[in-house]
Amino acid sequence: MSDNTENDQGKLWEVFIQSKPGIPHKHAGSVHAHDAEMALAGARDVYTRRREGTSIWVVPSEMITATTEQDADSFFDPADDKAYRHPTFYTIPEGVKYL
Amino acid sequence: MDTAEREKKFQEKIDSGLKVEAKEWMPENYRKQLTRMISQHAHSEIVGMLPEGNWITRAPSLRRKAVLLAKVQDEAGHGLYLYSAAETLGIDRKTMIDQLLSGRAKYSSIFNYPTLSWADIGAIGWLVDGAAIVNQTMLARGSYGPYSRAMVRICKEESFHNRQGYEIMYHLANGTPEQKAMAQDALNRWWWPSIQMLGPSDAQSKNSEETMRWKIKVESNDTVRQRFIDRTVPQAHAAGLTIPDPDLKFNEETGHWEIGEIEWTEFYRVIKGHGPCNRKRLKARQEAEREGRWVREAAAAYAAKQRARAVQAA
Numbered sequence: 001m002s003d004n005t006e007n008d009q010g011k012l013w014e015v016f017i018q019s020k021p022g023i024p025h026k027h028a029g030s031v032h033a034h035d036a037e038m039a040l041a042g043a044r045d046v047y048t049r050r051r052e053g054t055s056i057w058v059v060p061s062e063m064i065t066a067t068t069e070q071d072a073d074s075f076f077d078p079a080d081d082k083a084y085r086h087p088t089f090y091t092i093p094e095g096v097k098y099l
Numbered sequence: 100m101d102t103a104e105r106e107k108k109f110q111e112k113i114d115s116g117l118k119v120e121a122k123e124w125m126p127e128n129y130r131k132q133l134t135r136m137i138s139q140h141a142h143s144e145i146v147g148m149l150p151e152g153n154w155i156t157r158a159p160s161l162r163r164k165a166v167l168l169a170k171v172q173d174e175a176g177h178g179l180y181l182y183s184a185a186e187t188l189g190i191d192r193k194t195m196i197d198q199l200l201s202g203r204a205k206y207s208s209i210f211n212y213p214t215l216s217w218a219d220i221g222a223i224g225w226l227v228d229g230a231a232i233v234n235q236t237m238l239a240r241g242s243y244g245p246y247s248r249a250m251v252r253i254c255k256e257e258s259f260h261n262r263q264g265y266e267i268m269y270h271l272a273n274g275t276p277e278q279k280a281m282a283q284d285a286l287n288r289w290w291w292p293s294i295q296m297l298g299p300s301d302a303q304s305k306n307s308e309e310t311m312r313w314k315i316k317v318e319s320n321d322t323v324r325q326r327f328i329d330r331t332v333p334q335a336h337a338a339g340l341t342i343p344d345p346d347l348k349f350n351e352e353t354g355h356w357e358i359g360e361i362e363w364t365e366f367y368r369v370i371k372g373h374g375p376c377n378r379k380r381l382k383a384r385q386e387a388e389r390e391g392r393w394v395r396e397a398a399a400a401y402a403a404k405q406r407a408r409a410v411q412a413a
Binding site for chain 2: 012031033038045047050069
């Protein structure tokens with residue numbers, strides 16, 4: 001995901017593929033294209049030559065905002081000390097079912 | 100954190116088996132080594148289309164032709180995955196292509212050999228892709244996430260390449276005496292270059308120490324080479340073909356096939372640009388770039404026009 005200056009290679013797009021109906025789209029890689037339509041066609045040729053997909057999303061790489069490694073700790077910390085959000089935190093009397 | 104501290108943390112991360120992702124901190128040389136390796140790998144896929152492309156119009160049957168077309172198309176795809184993986188390290192694809200076209204970039208020495216007969220297509224799939232699979236399965240376990248993921252995808256696809264190549268060889272080897280001779284001749288010419296394509300021996304490999312410490316590579320060239328030899332020799336025997344190495348012998352104790360001396364001067368000669376087809380390969384890529392330019396320009400012009408229309412309509 002380098003800078004997105006448009007040279008004769010086109011812009012960079014990130015490709016997300018749903019491999020079968022009902023499951024989430026997953027990042028597959030990227031393609032270069034001058035517009036969205038070409039990006040879709042390119043993604044089909046590059047990433048789904050063996051029926052790997054039932055649906056493709058393409059997103060201009062520059063439109064993605066991501067967390068950074070430096071911020072990851074403080075960003076995800078708050079979840080660390082909240083074990084009570086998990087079912088295993090709770091003690092259930094022996095013999096009680098369906099909990 | 101100063102650089103030494105960061106490098107220490109980085110090494111700890113690598114040692115604990117975590118993958119490194121694009122935006123994370125990495126030592127400058129880690130970035131440099133990977134950019135070099137991935138871009139060379141991408142170039143190899145692209146240049147690798149040329150020797151096989153030579154036979155698409157002359158494949159002996161429609162089935163073989165369809166298979167070869169699909170295989171060459173896969174190689175183009177592999178080149179593109181790899182250029183993308185290299186771009187995550189900050190280099191631009193245009194820059195890499197310029198490096199290839201100006202002759203500054205390296206690619207696998209094996210693609211500088213000519214494909215003289217149809218059997219060469221079998222030999223490439225069986226031997227060249229066979230060697231590539233062993234190497235790439237190792238690289239898939241490497242520490243850089245985007246490269247490792249590209250390798251996983253590529254290995255899945257290479258397995259078809261490998262099998263179709265062996266099928267061609269096996270059929271020829273069990274055909275008429277002329278066909279068998281053709282298969283043997285192809286094996287004779289492609290065997291040693293395939294052994295060499297896995298890189299200089301460990302004692303000679305100048306990048307190995309660092310790339311292994313950072314788990315860019317998780318096994319040495321010689322280890323990978325031995326695995327390729329052990330897999331391939333019995334395959335040759337099953338097809339009734341002879342490995343062109345009078346010193347080849349099976350070591351009962353170690354369970355490994357041992358080969359004779361590798362002719363490294365030949366390898367370095369080809370890498371330095373003096374193989375049979377170096378100039379031809381580069382020229383073909385330069386022509387493709389020139390002849391495809393109008394397509395890229397048309398696509399850019401069309402996209403610009405669509406954008407202008409969208410603005411007008413708004």
